[in-house]
Amino acid sequence: MTAPDLTLLLDALPAGMVVTDPDILGAYRYDRANDPDAGTPLALIRPLTTEHVQVAVRWSARAGIPVVTRGAGTSLSGGSTAVDGALMISTERMRQLTVDVATRTAVSQPGMLNAEVKQAAADRGLWYPPDPSSFEICSIGGNVATNAGGLCCVKYGVTADYVLGMQVVLADGRAVRLGGRQLKDSAGLALTKLFVGSEGVLGIVTEVTLRLLPAQTPPCTVVGSFPSVRAAGEAVLAVTAQIRPAMLEFMDSVAINAVEDMLSMDLDRDAGALLVAQSDAPGPAGVAETALIEEAFTACGATEVFATSDPQESEGFTAARRAAIPAVERLGALLLEDVGVPLPALPDLIDGVAAIAADNRVTISVIAHAGDGNTHPLIVHDPADPDETARAGRAFGQIMDLAISLDGTITGEHGVGRLKKGWLRDQIGDDAMDLMGTVKSALDPTGLLNPGVMF
Numbered sequence: 001m002t003a004p005d006l007t008l009l010l011d012a013l014p015a016g017m018v019v020t021d022p023d024i025l026g027a028y029r030y031d032r033a034n035d036p037d038a039g040t041p042l043a044l045i046r047p048l049t050t051e052h053v054q055v056a057v058r059w060s061a062r063a064g065i066p067v068v069t070r071g072a073g074t075s076l077s078g079g080s081t082a083v084d085g086a087l088m089i090s091t092e093r094m095r096q097l098t099v100d101v102a103t104r105t106a107v108s109q110p111g112m113l114n115a116e117v118k119q120a121a122a123d124r125g126l127w128y129p130p131d132p133s134s135f136e137i138c139s140i141g142g143n144v145a146t147n148a149g150g151l152c153c154v155k156y157g158v159t160a161d162y163v164l165g166m167q168v169v170l171a172d173g174r175a176v177r178l179g180g181r182q183l184k185d186s187a188g189l190a191l192t193k194l195f196v197g198s199e200g201v202l203g204i205v206t207e208v209t210l211r212l213l214p215a216q217t218p219p220c221t222v223v224g225s226f227p228s229v230r231a232a233g234e235a236v237l238a239v240t241a242q243i244r245p246a247m248l249e250f251m252d253s254v255a256i257n258a259v260e261d262m263l264s265m266d267l268d269r270d271a272g273a274l275l276v277a278q279s280d281a282p283g284p285a286g287v288a289e290t291a292l293i294e295e296a297f298t299a300c301g302a303t304e305v306f307a308t309s310d311p312q313e314s315e316g317f318t319a320a321r322r323a324a325i326p327a328v329e330r331l332g333a334l335l336l337e338d339v340g341v342p343l344p345a346l347p348d349l350i351d352g353v354a355a356i357a358a359d360n361r362v363t364i365s366v367i368a369h370a371g372d373g374n375t376h377p378l379i380v381h382d383p384a385d386p387d388e389t390a391r392a393g394r395a396f397g398q399i400m401d402l403a404i405s406l407d408g409t410i411t412g413e414h415g416v417g418r419l420k421k422g423w424l425r426d427q428i429g430d431d432a433m434d435l436m437g438t439v440k441s442a443l444d445p446t447g448l449l450n451p452g453v454m455f
């Protein structure tokens with residue numbers, strides 16, 4: 001192992017691609033988890049091509065410099081937080097995208113935003129479904145690396161369901177092509193899927209081939225106000241027992257009021273919880289599904305039920321739900337949870353979170369992709385108050401313990417990152433943890449890629 005000689009990297013890449021200016025590096029230290037332990041990177045590169053990434057990884061491997069891959073830095077689990085002395089590889093300038101209507105696929109470099117991929121597909125009459133609430137600010141590479149979910153996943157699945165192929169740069173600098181535009185592929189081990197959700201610890205995705213669907217039928221939206229979170233939880237079970245809605249989202253009263261403070265949308269401030277559901281079934285089937293959702297909401301005690309097929313009104317309610325995290329963030333710093341449970345356990349999870357909030361004397365707002373059983377308890381705290389911060393940290397762990405005890409997961413879509421790795425073994429067990437370690441060692445024997453994430 002030789003001492004890092006940055007001039008070798010500077011010489012090997014186009015002028016200006018390697019950045020060492022501390023002011024610029026400062027902007028790449030944190031992601032949206034705002035981990036106070038974020039490190040200071042040695043340098044940053046903003047490549048344009050797979051070859052540039054290969055040069056950087058080979059240089060890092062030779063110099064023994066860790067690599068942290070960064071998409072748009074919206075990670076909520078600390079996955080793209082900088083490490084001291086690391087080379088940050090930002091994909092933000094890798095922005096080539098083509099859409100092929102004949103195969104209904106898109107081939108995208110990782111730096112395109114999710115919203116841009118969606119728009120390019122829509123321009124050709126097609127649809128890229130995965131829709132994290134952050135879709136306007138997160139990259140498609142980050143989505144693949146975290147197996148991002150979102151609002152329509154309850155019916156249409158997560159990012160993994162749309163990744164047909166990719167090019168990935170391995171820790172030794174080789175660039176490998178996996179999968180392709182074919183819809184079915186049983187050739188060997190499913191390596192494409194292995195890299196989806198691998199959070200930058202197995203390789204750097206430099207191109208991705210995505211499956212597209214025909215454009216979505218304009219949805220009908222049903223909004224229900226409930227007196228309690230338990231009533232709303234029961235409504236979720238009543239709906240999902242009968243149909244697969246195109247969206248089924250949950251906000252508790254803290255989130256409702258925070259969104260109302262921010263957006264003034266006439267949401268019911270007195271409600272204990274709000275559900276936003278959608279049906280995109282075409283014609284009479286959509287009418288029947290919408291009626292079924294309204295009936296289920298009413299039967300479970302909704303105090304107000306409102307249905308609309310107006311696209312602007314529908315988008316307004318969806319936007320309100322998407323705005324929940326930034327809105328609650330205005331109440332204080334957030335520790336963001338992402339726990340999920342099998343659907344019947346959802347009411348118990350939400351009740352359990354309320355008990356944890358009371359025990360630890362902290363505010364925890366719960367929003368959820370409820371139809372998936374995937375909740376986001378948002379733990380509000382003041383970082384200037386060490387006692388409250390400690391109580392928030394305790395609640396963070398207790399919520400993951402609760403999800404595990406309910407046969408659930410510590411993360412439904414944000415990934416393990418740096419913040420949740422202490423609970424991964426508790427969820428998956430020693431054997432699965434060892435298996436993951438074996439895969440990591442086989443692909444990245446020196447632990448070059450994203451150290452501190454997942455392992």
Ligand SMILES: Cc1cc2nc3c(=O)[nH]c(=O)nc-3n(C[C@H](O)[C@H](O)[C@H](O)COP(=O)(O)OP(=O)(O)OC[C@H]3O[C@@H](n4cnc5c(N)ncnc54)[C@H](O)[C@@H]3O)c2cc1C
Binds near residue numbers: 131138144
């Ligand atoms: C307000 C808000 C709402 C959100 N809502 C949702 C939601 O509904 N659903 C959801 O799933 N997430 C949500 N997120 C979390 C976040 O947006 C997603 O995790 C997203 O997929 C991260 O994309 P990014 O480009 O910002 O990735 P980054 O934060 O830059 O990176 C995330 C992880 O992926 C790795 N990575 C990034 N690019 C690559 C690559 N090309 N190759 C290999 N590894 C790579 C990084 O090393 C890191 O581990 C939300 C975030 C915010 C701030």
